[in-house]
Amino acid sequence: MKPVQPPRWPLKFLRFFLKPEYLEEIEGDMEEIFLENTTRYSVRKANRMYAWEAIKLLRLSLIKNLAFLNQLKHVGMFRNYFKVSIRGLMKNPLSSFINIIGLSFAIGIFVFAYAFARWTFSTDQFHEHKYEVFLVTFTANRDGAEQLFGRTPRPVGELLKAEFPQIRNMCRVEDRRVIMKHADHVFHERMRFTDPSFLEMFTFPLKWGTATTLTDLNSIILSEPMAQKYFGEENPIGQSLRVIFSKDNSKEFKITGVAKEFPKALTIRFDFLINFENLRTADLDYKYDDWTAFVNATFIQVRQPSDIPLISQAMEKYKALQNEAVKEDWAISSFGFEPLATLHERSEYIRDDISRSSRDNYLSIMFLVGISIFLLALATFNYINIAIVTATRRLKEIGVRKCIGATRNTVTVQFLAENVVITFFALFVGVIFAYTFFIPGFEKLWSFNMDFNLLDPQLWIFLPLLLVMTSVVSGIYPSLYISKFQVVNILKGSVMFGKRNPLTKVLLGFQLVMACIFITTSIMFSQNNKYLSNRSWGYNKADALFAKVPDQAAYEQLSALMGQEPNVLSIAGSRDHVGKSHSTTVVHLPQREYEVDHLAIDANYFATLEIPLKAGRTFNDHEGSDRQAVIVNELLVKNLGWTDPVGQQFRMDSMSYEVIGVVKDFHNYSFSTVVAPTLFTLADKKDFRYVTLKARAGTELDTYRALEANWDKLFPEVPFDGSLQEDVWGIYFEQLGIYKLVWTVFASIAVTLATLGLYGMVRLNIEGRTKEFSIRKVMGAGLQNLTSSVTKPYAILFAITLVIGAPLGFAFGKWIIEFTYPYHMPITVSGVSLAVAIVILALAATVSTQIIKVLKANPVEGLKVE
Amino acid sequence: MKKTKLGEFEELVLLTVAALQQDAYGVEIKRELESRLKDTLSVGSIQSALKRMEDKGFLTSRFGEATQKRGGKRKRIYATTSHGRNVLEEMKNLRAGLWNAIPNLAYELKVLG
Numbered sequence: 001m002k003p004v005q006p007p008r009w010p011l012k013f014l015r016f017f018l019k020p021e022y023l024e025e026i027e028g029d030m031e032e033i034f035l036e037n038t039t040r041y042s043v044r045k046a047n048r049m050y051a052w053e054a055i056k057l058l059r060l061s062l063i064k065n066l067a068f069l070n071q072l073k074h075v076g077m078f079r080n081y082f083k084v085s086i087r088g089l090m091k092n093p094l095s096s097f098i099n100i101i102g103l104s105f106a107i108g109i110f111v112f113a114y115a116f117a118r119w120t121f122s123t124d125q126f127h128e129h130k131y132e133v134f135l136v137t138f139t140a141n142r143d144g145a146e147q148l149f150g151r152t153p154r155p156v157g158e159l160l161k162a163e164f165p166q167i168r169n170m171c172r173v174e175d176r177r178v179i180m181k182h183a184d185h186v187f188h189e190r191m192r193f194t195d196p197s198f199l200e201m202f203t204f205p206l207k208w209g210t211a212t213t214l215t216d217l218n219s220i221i222l223s224e225p226m227a228q229k230y231f232g233e234e235n236p237i238g239q240s241l242r243v244i245f246s247k248d249n250s251k252e253f254k255i256t257g258v259a260k261e262f263p264k265a266l267t268i269r270f271d272f273l274i275n276f277e278n279l280r281t282a283d284l285d286y287k288y289d290d291w292t293a294f295v296n297a298t299f300i301q302v303r304q305p306s307d308i309p310l311i312s313q314a315m316e317k318y319k320a321l322q323n324e325a326v327k328e329d330w331a332i333s334s335f336g337f338e339p340l341a342t343l344h345e346r347s348e349y350i351r352d353d354i355s356r357s358s359r360d361n362y363l364s365i366m367f368l369v370g371i372s373i374f375l376l377a378l379a380t381f382n383y384i385n386i387a388i389v390t391a392t393r394r395l396k397e398i399g400v401r402k403c404i405g406a407t408r409n410t411v412t413v414q415f416l417a418e419n420v421v422i423t424f425f426a427l428f429v430g431v432i433f434a435y436t437f438f439i440p441g442f443e444k445l446w447s448f449n450m451d452f453n454l455l456d457p458q459l460w461i462f463l464p465l466l467l468v469m470t471s472v473v474s475g476i477y478p479s480l481y482i483s484k485f486q487v488v489n490i491l492k493g494s495v496m497f498g499k500r501n502p503l504t505k506v507l508l509g510f511q512l513v514m515a516c517i518f519i520t521t522s523i524m525f526s527q528n529n530k531y532l533s534n535r536s537w538g539y540n541k542a543d544a545l546f547a548k549v550p551d552q553a554a555y556e557q558l559s560a561l562m563g564q565e566p567n568v569l570s571i572a573g574s575r576d577h578v579g580k581s582h583s584t585t586v587v588h589l590p591q592r593e594y595e596v597d598h599l600a601i602d603a604n605y606f607a608t609l610e611i612p613l614k615a616g617r618t619f620n621d622h623e624g625s626d627r628q629a630v631i632v633n634e635l636l637v638k639n640l641g642w643t644d645p646v647g648q649q650f651r652m653d654s655m656s657y658e659v660i661g662v663v664k665d666f667h668n669y670s671f672s673t674v675v676a677p678t679l680f681t682l683a684d685k686k687d688f689r690y691v692t693l694k695a696r697a698g699t700e701l702d703t704y705r706a707l708e709a710n711w712d713k714l715f716p717e718v719p720f721d722g723s724l725q726e727d728v729w730g731i732y733f734e735q736l737g738i739y740k741l742v743w744t745v746f747a748s749i750a751v752t753l754a755t756l757g758l759y760g761m762v763r764l765n766i767e768g769r770t771k772e773f774s775i776r777k778v779m780g781a782g783l784q785n786l787t788s789s790v791t792k793p794y795a796i797l798f799a800i801t802l803v804i805g806a807p808l809g810f811a812f813g814k815w816i817i818e819f820t821y822p823y824h825m826p827i828t829v830s831g832v833s834l835a836v837a838i839v840i841l842a843l844a845a846t847v848s849t850q851i852i853k854v855l856k857a858n859p860v861e862g863l864k865v866e
Numbered sequence: 867m868k869k870t871k872l873g874e875f876e877e878l879v880l881l882t883v884a885a886l887q888q889d890a891y892g893v894e895i896k897r898e899l900e901s902r903l904k905d906t907l908s909v910g911s912i913q914s915a916l917k918r919m920e921d922k923g924f925l926t927s928r929f930g931e932a933t934q935k936r937g938g939k940r941k942r943i944y945a946t947t948s949h950g951r952n953v954l955e956e957m958k959n960l961r962a963g964l965w966n967a968i969p970n971l972a973y974e975l976k977v978l979g
Contacts, residue, residue: 026913028932028939029892033909035935057910061917 006034007047010054018057019064026057077410078417084397085418089425094763095386098756100426102379103474105749107430107466109375112438113368114462119450120361123265123344128203131305132168134337136160136298137350138322141333142595148336150353152298153322155289156335160300163314166307171195172276173297173354176283179244179718180272182230186719189226191243192270193279201301202268202340209237209257214275220253221273227258243274244717245282247550264451267344267355291325297354300337308337371746378514378750380474381507382757383422387415387478388501389764398482399490411483419475420467427467445738477503508761509801512839515747515754516805517812520835522740522747524813524827529736531825538666539578540610543569545704546577546692547711547722554715555688561710562691567699572604573688578611578668579728580690585679588651589640596636597668597676600683606631606663608694609725616646616661619682626682631661636677657681670732671823691722700724739820755842762850766790773854774862783855790851798843806836871922872953878903879915880924880954884946891930891941892916916944924950 011027018026030053037046089096124130136152152172161170174193179186199211199221206221213219220241227236236255244250253274262269279286287293302308315335323331338346347357398411406414431454439452453459481501549555559571576582576599585598603619603626605611614634619626630652637645648659665675695703704724711720766773776785810832817824872880882898883890896912919925930941946954 022913022917024939025892025942026909028936028941029896029909029913031937031939032893032935033896053909056908057913059910059914061914061921062910 004035004038004043004046006031006050010051014054014057017063019062022062026062030054077414081414081417082421084414085421088394088418089422092390095390095760096422098760099379099383099386099422100429102382102753102756103376103423103426103470104429104433105753106372106376106379107427107470108433108438109368109749110372110466111431111434111459111463112442113365113372114459115434115439115450115452116361116368116442117365118456118458119265119452120358120365122263123358124267124340126203126263126266127340129201129301130341131339132303133201133299133301133340134308135340135343135350135353135355136300137336137338137353138319138332139334139336140331146333148350149332150338150347150350150355151294151296153291153318153325154287154293154295155291156318156322157295157298157300158288159318160298160311164307164311166302166304166311167300168303169197169201169301171198171201171299172295173198173299174276174279174295175354176245178282180230181242181244181250181717185230186244186717187229188719188721189271191272191274193276193282194273195276197301198273198299201299204259204262204270206257207260208235209255211257213256214273216256217275217277218252218254219256219275221257221259222255223259223269223271224261226271243272249282249284251278251281264449267347267358291322296352299340305339312337374514375746375749375753376470378511378753378757380470381511382753382760383419383474384478385504385507385757386760386764387475388481388504389761389768391478391482392768394482395485395490398485399487402487403491408483412479415479415482416471416475419471419479423467423471423474426470427463431463445741504761505797508757509797509804511754511757512798512801512843513805513808515750515842516802516835516839517809518743518747518750519838520806520809520832521813521816522743523834524817524831525740525743527831528817528821528825529740532671532736532821532823533733535671535823538611538664540694541725541728543695543697543700544609544692544725545695545700545707545722546580546690546725546728547707547720548580549689549691550718552686552688555685555691557714558691558707558710561714562693562707565703565706567696567703567706568693569696570604570608570694572608572692573602573683573685574605574690574692575600575683575687577690577692578609578666579725582668582678585652587679594640594677597678599678599680600687601680602683602685602688605680605692608692610694611666612664614662614664616659618661619680626660628655628657629660629682630657631663631680632659633663633675633678634665635675636679637662639677667823670729671821672732674822692725751838751842755846758843759846759849762790762794762847765793766850766854770857770862773857774859777857777859778863783851786854787851790854791847794843794847798840802836802839805839806832809835872919872924872957873915875911876915876919876924877954877957879912880919880946880950883916883925883944884951884954887945888943890944895944919950920944923947924953 014027014030015023030050033053034046034050037049040046041049127133135150136156137148137150138152139146139148141147154172157170157172161167171194176191176193178189178191180189180191194214196212196214199206199214207224209221211221214221220243222230222236230236230241231239236258239255240252241255242250242252259270279288300311302311312335319332319335338350343355344358345362347353347355348359401411401414435452435454439450443449547558549558555573559573562568562571578599582597582599585596587594587596601619603621606613606618616631618631619629632645642648645659645662649656651657663680667673667675668678693703693707701724704722707722708720711722773781773786773789776789781789810829813831814827817827878899879895882895882902886894886898892909892912895916896907896909899912900907916925916927920927924947925944926947927942927944930943932938932940
């Protein structure tokens, strides 16, 4: 048998830090103790003890002098480097400004990306029991694909709690829309029915009141924003709120708790909490043991996360119970459990679940990191270029330093140290940028708060890392390049520094290419926004408006009143409404089953919204005659491959239906949602939930006011819930504006950085050729000659970068537009041509300032230089 | 007295070295002290005490034999120097003197209390 060896890592650790002369003895001692321990304990424990002992050996008298302690004797040198670099910064304000501003922009965006990532990764992590709380999920085959669902059959929660002692707590969650009445104010609100353990399982501490009062059926607990909405800053404990569940069904609740302000990053929140048993009052038909119906969510809290496999095994019998109860269509394949700690990452893939997904945030983080790296690269290139070109000015200094004993390494270290100083300034300014501009700006755009705090300890690990990384990346090449030259050649003056370094041109070219890409993309976004705001929604949205009604009686009353308005051209009633709601139905064809969006409407609906008919007819206005008729959209026809759609028949909910008409595709939801195959049926009058109106063109605002006034007259107890059809997509168009703005900001920064870099390069180039230009002028050179000799070194470079940058910009812009928008403008070269024009303009402007300077300069002064 | 600077723990280690004679190397010192103090000690604490005392001249050391148990590494055997022994003696006398003074002290304290 091979003898047990001490663990390798602690051993390496020991060898690294212990004084070499003590090593043999201590290593031996440690090994002896280790072998003794292996006879007494398990090998794993002995390993652990060995590692722990190794750490405890970290004592001043035993460790070797670390490298940095040795360096202490160089403090004087570093002080000198620091002084020299500050003087250098002061002496060349232009290049210092370009370097520092460029770097700080990029660093500012990096800090912003960091803050955003930190915010996203902290989502839900404040819950004390995040590793023990699980959402009960199930997978089921829908449309031929396994999908994960976040809702649960109603009886499962209670059965699980009764069966498993490992489950400490269980809570069911059901959200219902209710009307909240306080004094004379009424609002639509989202009420959460839940078990009292909700507040034990999720960490939502209360500001006022006690959490256990939720066991009382008459208690209600509010979130802080809701308490403010109804009661302002005062403590509302003991006050009462009337909750109207439906017409003639309401209940008075006493406020017994107000939650503290929620942390900023969370996926599960609430407005109002009441006891789950109140569902009996709210919904007289609600059956707790109905296997065919669902609750919005069921959470369990186990004693140990490792109990989950055991519970999963026992889920088979619940699956059998469930599948017995429901039709074959809705059979489920298995139950599962999602831990709360990672729910926010997984939410994207769970259907119908109550938590918010943070997938978009992860995409944004990647995007932001990408952008910040690019911008940092641009800024770094400026730095490298300017450092190489200005190296000439420091030739003598380097020569002297080398003469009095500096080695190449010393010079390299000196330049890197200077770089750290510059980057430090940039970091300082960058953090200020981020703190005062990028972060608040972004928060304002999206109206949220990411809780950024300058005292965050992780930030202070991140910033020094960024400092070291940036200064090494930007400084390593210039310092190696500058330190390379032989002292003899320098002092003889035979070294031509920096003038012909091909790298400067490559880097400058790269910057211009990047600028091209950024500008093209930003222009394309703005063009696309314009296109989308003019794109047809597939129906007449401008003149339409609608209101939600609680029941048929309300519909009848409201439509009767609105019918008297002179400006109302047409009124329709419906169960669903374009842009607001639809249901999902499975269509049974002989050869396949097909899931489609389903809207139940009345015969006036198409005329009211002006959804164009493509073939067949719309519903007749006769009650009953078109009960078995459906109208479908073009996409459904296309997807099912019907050549002659009118007259096709299929089964739906065990009834047979016939297609009588086809309407053109229209956008049910915003342009960010792909048009779905859709069908319409006639709605039962008792199901009417929406009134839709068409107003005479130009009078929609008056009609809206009339609608609201009529509503308040009819139902003063119920808040009005309606809007112009144009507003139905909510903040969609505002979001488009934000994308455009973000890209414009990035493009402006990129162009600024590139032109700053170019400006610096041209300026330094011209300064270096002062004598040459003076002689040219003395010899009679005019504008033409000077222009060509200033531009000559750059003309070819510009041409090449544009030839590379334009197609790249076009390809990237096209890709990102197609990636972001399912519906976008036809992509043309107009965007990229405009971008190229802007780049050429920026280049011309930059170079011409320098030409003017050369023209104005007095040649005598120029010849006197040196 | 002041120049000797012998800490309490160091004194214990030094005494152990003196007591163990030829066996005085790291692990054995640790074992001996642990059994007397009825407490576990870390290798680091013993070693740093030994090194500090060696620097102060209380101890000398030489390499001993290598054993299989130590993966072929040699032991370092410690021995007290005469200076070390003097200091120990001094400490002992000092303490004995203090012990002798205790009855009076305790009596006076009682009166005060």
